[in-house]
Amino acid sequence: MEESKLRTQNVLITGGAGFIGSNFVRSWHQDIGTTIVLDALTYAGNRATLSDLESQENFFLVEGDICDSALVSKLFAKHTIDTVIHFAAESHVDRSISGPGAFVQTNVVGTFTLLEAFRNHWETQGKPEYFRFLHVSTDEVFGSLSVDDPPFSEKTSYAPNSPYSASKAGSDHLVRAYFHTYGVPTLITNCSNNYGPYQFPEKLIPLMCLNILLGKSLPVYGDGQNIRDWLHVEDHCSAIATVLQKAAPGETYNIGGNNQVKNIDIVEQLCDLMDELSEDLPKSPAKELITFVPDRPGHDRRYAMDISKIQRELDWEPSYDFATGLRQTVQWYLSHRDWWQPLLSEEYQNYYAALYGDRVTL
Template sequence: MQSQNTLITGGAGFIGSNFVRHWQQKSATLIVLDALTYAGNRATLSDLEGQKGFHFVEGDICEAQLVAHLLATHAIDTIVHFAAESHVDRSISGPAAFIQTNVVGTFTLLEAFRHHWEAQGKPEHFRFLHVSTDEVFGSLGSEDPAFSETTPYAPNSPYSASKAGSDHLVRAYFHTYGLPTLITNCSNNYGPYQFPEKLIPLMCVNILLGKPLPVYGDGQNIRDWLHVKDHCRAIERVLLQARPGETYNIGGNNQVKNIEIVEQLCDLMDSDAAELPVTPARQLITFVRDRPGHDRRYAMDISKIQQDLGWQPQYDFATGLKQTVAWYLANRRWWQPLLSSEYQGYYEALYGDRG
């Protein structure tokens, strides 16, 4: 299977924009549909605009007529669906947007793609790949085995519950209608172009600004870290080789405690950044009251994608983290405009009373 015409939702976001760059030369026509909410940044793709076959459309995946128009006009045969509200803290303070985008938006895309696929005679090469998260599986204890594709869903936040709901819809459209869908569940991503509310870019930016580094609880929460470029390679492998209806876990085989990541970032910044406001940067580490329902540990069993599709992560965490820090140091012009008054207000509301 080789896509000729791809619609990528959420392509101005972190993982989406990295995949757009990865996939652009592999698709004759590539349409990016993004609502450009706070975490979407059209400037991330500015160097691609004007290139043959690339089109950017500002719009909402919940707009059924717009989605149907794009599918028909550009003869779309593949959707790669990244668009989502994705920050757990925001889902706690405002869950409605997560239900609308992640559940209703996914349903809208599925319905539009189903009608488009049926109108074309149900071509076998069509694909709908839904990018999801390990958070749908809930939380692991320190000795529990890693999440597999058969782990029961047990979401603990409005965000993870909304992603679980969208996963179930995608699965249902395969089993009910035969729609050629695929689901990938990834672990925590890191790398270039990540919005600075997430752990790694937040710490990088705060160190450069001399601001406190807020660490939830005791900092012992464990995540499996996946470099975004490894993730893009995995998505490509699933698109090109997986059978419709399959689900694959994608992880980086890097289980690290949050506090250890923050300490590593401090040390990298001390070493690689010039004239930091506060040194050593570890002085900025500030433990704050934990978030409600904070999952303790995530870990991904990636043996299925390794065995079925021959994919495995290439980045070791130390190298990937150093490269990520170097990217944020070299790209102030990308992240500084994101620190808007809205962002500052959100940051203060989230961390200001957690001391």
């Protein structure tokens, strides 16, 4: 598969201004000829994250919707795209509960639009063997595990429990179908919970960090015993690059960090780190801000990933242990207030109030 790496020149990265996408762009851009980022620049896409790359002649940031078939087809033709790395998605479970339509549109219709444009472009170019369409998905498509269940593997049946995970499951099925029906050279990766720099503050770790700095309550759903496998975003990016360079078309790989942690334990660790690393907190110790709130509907109890396939076949391993990665992440948010403070807009404040404001503490 080394030929794939050498022939890959023009890469379209959808959602490249978002959390995982922007981290991938920053780690990958110098290794290839041209990078084209297509991002709708909604609330979760931040142009400032990639501002230092925009002056480079082999980097293009295009504001647009993946559902815009004319735009997508134009980009394929103009830049002679040979590789797509598809991050773009609506991804927050709470938002999918209050507004599922946007998730179906972006995650299902958007993925279909990209696949059709890529298929037509690939066929027009003579179906080159080195073309790739890598679809980035989630462990949430597999549903929920009990404490004693074995981890999800690539053979685990899909059982999504939220509009978000159902829409991602639908997009996964489309990608698989395009490989089996049309021979389109697709790849699928399913990752566990990511953490690290540039994550929008609606997600657990940045939300807790920022609320501690602002002296706001730390809302923990239910009893806080929900378990997730945590994957540092840099490890995720290295795994995606490995799959792109080494995997055969049609393959699917689970990507995880081998870090299963209860939500309440993460919140308490963040409180301890913020107490240690931040001066003059509005409330100290920060643990006094922890507030248990009623659980969200359909809240999966546990996720865990069996990553033996990617370890065995592609020789990939996560490099971050959770304690080190979490400390580095807290330090990043403490030293990058100029990045996250503009995100606390009126729209975000209204969303936050609608989600947590009416919840009765337990």
